[in-house]
Amino acid sequence: METYCDRCGGPSPDGGTGHEGCRAARQLEPPRYCTRCARRMVVQVTPRGWTARCVEHGTLTSA
Ligand SMILES: [Zn+2]
Numbered sequence: 697m698e699t700y701c702d703r704c705g706g707p708s709p710d711g712g713t714g715h716e717g718c719r720a721a722r723q724l725e726p727p728r729y730c731t732r733c734a735r736r737m738v739v740q741v742t743p744r745g746w747t748a749r750c751v752e753h754g755t756l757t758s759a
């Protein structure tokens with residue numbers, strides 16, 4: 697199973713090792729990359745949070 701960092705798009709095979717800074721930033725920011733394919737997602741910030749859409753894997757929301 698492939699997993700990628702949702703902030704920098706780099707490989708993140710064991711639950712985020714090496715991406716501590718990314719995870720900290722993600723507390724405040726929407727994701728930028730799909731965790732399943734590392735494609736850059738289309739991110740929209742909404743009044744209630746954000747949505748992030750991967751063309752292949754669909755839409756994530758902050759809710
Ligand atoms: Zn990262």
Ligand SMILES: [Zn+2]
Pocket residue numbers: 730731732733734735750751752753754
């Ligand atoms: Zn994807």
